[in-house]
Amino acid sequence: MPLATSKDVLLKARAEGYAVGAFNLNNMEMAQAIVQAAEEEQSPVIIQASQGAIKYAGLEMITAMANVLAENATVPVVLHLDHGTDYKQNVKCLRAGFTSLMFDGHELPLEQNIAMTAKIVDIAHSVGLPVEAEIGSVLTIENLLTDAEMAEIRALEVPKQFEVLRKKIGPKVDEHIARPEEAKRFVDETGVDFLAAAVGSVHGLWLDIWPLRVDRLKEIYEATQIPIVSHGSSGVLIDRAMAEAKGVELAPGEGSLKDAIKLGYTKINVATALSMEFNRAMLAAAAKRPGEKDPRKLLGPARDAVKEKTKEYIRLFDSQGKVGVVGATSAAAFGGGEVARGEE
Numbered sequence: 376m377p378l379a380t381s382k383d384v385l386l387k388a389r390a391e392g393y394a395v396g397a398f399n400l401n402n403m404e405m406a407q408a409i410v411q412a413a414e415e416e417q418s419p420v421i422i423q424a425s426q427g428a429i430k431y432a433g434l435e436m437i438t439a440m441a442n443v444l445a446e447n448a449t450v451p452v453v454l455h456l457d458h459g460t461d462y463k464q465n466v467k468c469l470r471a472g473f474t475s476l477m478f479d480g481h482e483l484p485l486e487q488n489i490a491m492t493a494k495i496v497d498i499a500h501s502v503g504l505p506v507e508a509e510i511g512s513v514l515t516i517e518n519l520l521t522d523a524e525m526a527e528i529r530a531l532e533v534p535k536q537f538e539v540l541r542k543k544i545g546p547k548v549d550e551h552i553a554r555p556e557e558a559k560r561f562v563d564e565t566g567v568d569f570l571a572a573a574v575g576s577v578h579g580l581w582l583d584i585w586p587l588r589v590d591r592l593k594e595i596y597e598a599t600q601i602p603i604v605s606h607g608s609s610g611v612l613i614d615r616a617m618a619e620a621k622g623v624e625l626a627p628g629e630g631s632l633k634d635a636i637k638l639g640y641t642k643i644n645v646a647t648a649l650s651m652e653f654n655r656a657m658l659a660a661a662a663k664r665p666g667e668k669d670p671r672k673l674l675g676p677a678r679d680a681v682k683e684k685t686k687e688y689i690r691l692f693d694s695q696g697k698v699g700v701v702g703a704t705s706a707a708a709f710g711g712g713e714v715a716r717g718e719e
């Protein structure tokens with residue numbers, strides 16, 4: 376089927392109380408693995424490309440891969456721009472045939488973030504494309520800790536890791552959590568479709584231990600009534616039942632990813648966990664086959680591993696078997712990709 380839009384799959388998910396995975400692709404094998412996983416689980420899926428991935432593979436290549444994968448799939452597949460940091464990037468993706476956009480203006484003062492988001496929403500909505508935007512800041516672990524500090528933390532016993540992390544990065548993360556009144560104003564003034572509201576997660580953490588401020592998430596969802604997007608999902612505590620084993624002491628108002636899905640999280644972005652899985656399996660295959668000439672013998676196992684990991688996430692988000700979309704609003708119906716090309 377043609378690429379679906381994120382609105383097609385996320386409004387249904389919100390209404391029915393589950394979430395849809397938005398998985399970052401870095402190459403053909405990851406894109407195939409993600410869509411194969413969705414196919415096997417009969418789940419809607421969002422494949423998303425960061426600006427870095429677009430630079431690496433090329434915009435046309437990414438769009439072509441996504442189109443072929445979607446056309447051959449029996450489940451809804453969305454192609455989303457992840458963390459588009461300017462107007463031009465969003466317009467390029469719109470014109471190339473992406474079916475979902477993101478403007479990340481978290482570094483801008485609120486007024487400017489609102490103005491630019493509104494401008495992108497305006498052009499995107501004119502061709503039926505939904506837009507996600509960020510409020511508050513989901514920080515990145517590499518900007519908070521050095522590689523050496525992170526390596527020290529990883530070397531600790533699991534229950535100790537959280538205690539040290541909380542001390543080192545907790546206060547800074549708290550400072551950047553989104554505020555409900557600002558979130559409401561942002562949504563009212565921009566018309567944005569989905570909100571990447573910072574509620575305590577951190578990009579790139581991949582330890583499954585970091586709690587979310589689910590109290591703040593609840594307030595933001597209640598104030599805005601639009602699907603909330605989870606960024607930095609690889610490091611988040613998945614289930615509060617795991618807290619004790621992970622050494623996590625939940626403070627009042629904190630909770631897990633599973634709690635958050637009940638309270639408004641609807642699009643869950645996963646990048647680091649899949650990349651780590653890809654690299655782990657590829658390196659394991661390389662270690663088993665020193666001197667291997669055929670790259671497929673290394674990349675094939677990595678693709679399989681990413682597929683299995685993606686299936687785990689799909690089941691965690693409870694989107695398996697949920698293949699219908701809201702309305703007949705596929706990108707093709709909107710004319711996605713029909714805007715004149717060749718002027719970039």
Ligand code: G3H
Pocket residue numbers: 399457458577578579580581605606607608609610644645646647648
């Ligand atoms: O935009 C992408 C996500 O926020 C991914 O975060 O790398 O921590 O899974 P992650």
Ligand code: ZN
Pocket residue numbers: 458513578606607644
């Ligand atoms: Zn992100």
